[in-house]
Amino acid sequence: MIRDAHILVRALREPASVERLDGGQWSELISIARAESLIGSLAHRLADVPVPDRMRAVLQDAIGAHDLARQQALWEADCARRALAGYPGKIVLMKGTAYVAADLAAGVGRSIGDLDIMVARDALPIVESALLDAGWEWVKPDPYDDRYYRDHMHELPPLIHRDRDRMIDVHHTILPLTAGPRPDAQAILDSAIALGNGLYVMAPADMLLHSIAHLFADGDLAGGLRNLWDINLLLRHFSEADEEFWTELDVRAKTHGLGREKERALRLAARLYDTPVYRFSAGQTEFADYLYIRRLLARDGYGRETRKLIRFAFYVRSHWLRMPPLMLARHLWTKWRKGGKPVG
Template identity: 75%
Template sequence: MSNAWPLVRALRDPASVRGLDGAGWTNLVSMARAESLIGSLAHRLKEEDVPARVRPVLDDAIAAHQLARQQALWEADCTRRALAGYSGKVVLMKGTAYVAVDLDAGIGRSIGDLDIMVAREDLKQVEHMLLDAGWEWVKPDPYDDQYYREHMHELPPLIHRDRDRMIDVHHTTLPLTARPTPDARAMLDAAVQLETGQYVMAPADMVLHAVAHLVADGDLAGGLRNLWDIDQLIREFAKGDEAFWVSVEERAKAHGLAPHLARALRLAARLYGTPVSQSVAGVGQFSDWIHERRLLARDGWGRETRKLTRLIFYIRSHWLRMPPLMLARHLFVKWRKGQGAA
């Protein structure tokens, strides 16, 4: 049980589960839960003949994600009502967007917080409308608050006092300090309106937002799920739209995300067998292999493995998000707070 390959293989090729014994299934389920992919896996295995002991586990996952889907749409509707008097675009992001448009990427996807994007100049107004409608600040810490406002790509998270659900209000897709700075204005302009009056990103932007999350934004924690999003989005968008690859490539250049897109495509093709445009994905690099190892760092007990690679990625992820001086300041304040708490 050295890495998460059995999970990747089961998502890619459901028939691969046929040889699993009891222990193999238990490992697979633990890995899938740890990577927040159990719902997607359960849907992929719907037609497979699985052991009687496993079927209820998968059925539970399907039911749990049905509820997640419903709650996500409900939260979106709650913001629709709260922001009924706001004239700008409210763009649903990530999982909520996938289920709002009924994309394959939304099937069985776990959805936690609601993420929405609005124009940067409207943040204050949106913030006040949400506070009026029952959302409250989560973090009472003034340093964190200041940090969020100055450097991040979202308001400090808000939580609804009755429903206990969080909302992240973004004004761009990556922290302002991150090296690539996707063009938020262009994303808003291209957004597509839903029947409810809210918006989702246009297909190319939606893919690039998922890419930004995977490669530029995080330490690749939960990366297999992000990569699965990318795989599913690309399969659906590229099918029957010959212009998709051209538009996503152009758009990636405009957002400064071309190398990130290329890397994500190579990883998706390597792990999930995603059909990608060779010219957009470019040639493989040695560092792809390190990324792949990091993505697969999960053992059969559901533990993250390869601590060292993880640490390298964590530091790297902070460097990507913040210029070095700011990073030092951030770590120093965090350290002092840690001391104070000890």
């Protein structure tokens, strides 16, 4: 029995490594890849290596499923574009939808759930009412949650479309307002790049730093292997396309206050996915890197979450990052009295 997700990391990094797998290991690889939402990426990555017939069929299923996800994501983005046709400001696509809309390698085979967009903070009321007019509805009609989102988060409370059953997250910046780093949202909007259909994506360094902020400055590293795979592909693509990219990345990381997170992302991507990174941008190896890797690989061959303690530690850390202690205590107290799970 495989005890961690290394087999998946190795298959992604070095596709030929799967030629040595026996039947049982193949089944374990597939379960881990599905659990980490990397099955589509894996399927595309293994397209040119010899794979046993049954496993080829499983991978082909994943490719088909993700082709449809891609089509649906682009359709959903277009629905939002039409709903917001009267809004003159930039509508910036984020995360998976941005990768497929910009036709980046990071979008190939990637699973995409919600539609994430970013607009200027002062435009939120207009955007919100336009979306409500076009059929989106509140998911959480709880007054405390609603207030919490509006006062402290980087996005509106999630909206869901009543006919298509798809969620949209409307962001005005890339990290919760309560987090330590304060990214420069205006700078992100100013340098966003037009796609040609009226929508925008972030400029390369900002796109990468958003992925990094999402993984290392927010959240508990759930889905971290997938996010780090995105980071790996974006880094490879942008640094090959533009030799000034590493400089640009360092400058932008300073602008957004994400220098340490950027360095850690580069070190971990190089370590797990062999990403060629500019050494002076990656900082010094830290003991914590080891903990991150332990957490990222915490999945066994049945697809189960393992290493409960380190998982819990990162979960606690995610709240710690999001808010100062007194506020965290107040938040957890309110949530506890409501009998809900303590999530932000």
